[in-house]
Amino acid sequence: MTEALDLGDGRELGYRCYGAPDGLVVVNCHGGLVCGLDAAPFDTVARDLGIRIVSPDRPGLGASGAAPGRTTGDWAGDVQALLDVLGADTASVLGWSMGGQYALACAALLPDRIRSTAVVAGCRPLDDDSTFRELNTMDRRLTLLARHHPHVAATTFRALGGIARHTPAAWAHLTLRAAQPDEASTLEALPDPGIAAAAAAALDGGDGMVEEYRAWVRPWGFAPADIPGPVTFWHGDADDLVPPAWSAALAAAVPHGRLERVPGAGHFLGYTHTADILRGLTG
Structure with missing residues (x-):
């Protein structure tokens, strides 16, 4: 069930809770082209580990109101408000792919609230041109389209959302092309709501995803070296x-960073190594 938090600035923050209702809080920072529904498949594992996953939608996506011009660092303020409402003095934070930098924002800017952080297949700051050129072709093209032709980008995202909503099998097929065989079989076996539902909700309307792609290449508002707590960077080779x-570079830049490189794993290792990643946040 999606809940809503009034942030007091005219926006609402939509979020969902999975796992153990009274467990240790882990805030999930969802990946790209999806919303906080991407954590739904973690429910059983989190419950078994005594973890309560709180999974908000970023501004303009899913059930959260838009915040034009937002930066990565701004996300920490939304998470702080969420933790206050939940009555959680401290929490851990998890970020996957595009969500990795948002998890790092919480670790850097909420040092008294965040105990530990896990980043799965996260990105380095993309306001650096040389790093941006290393980005995969799809995300590089979508970013440039969002920056220079936002109306066209919004139409593109709406079309992708229509595929995810009306032909989820086709969306899953497109997604699984980037997955390793074990990841593909795991994703295919996910219960509802699956990855297509998370994408359909995030891409609805298109404009929110345009701002998402514009925001992730803006300066973060903090540096990895500013993060005082422990951060584990998970990445499949x-x-x-x-x-x-990129994860190796980030782990070296964070004072208490640690790299977990997973042989043979691809971009979706969060779904095949869920227990290991979550267990690492409870130590």
């Missing part, structure tokens, strides 16, 4: 979407 070297 067969990831074709985000270069594994």
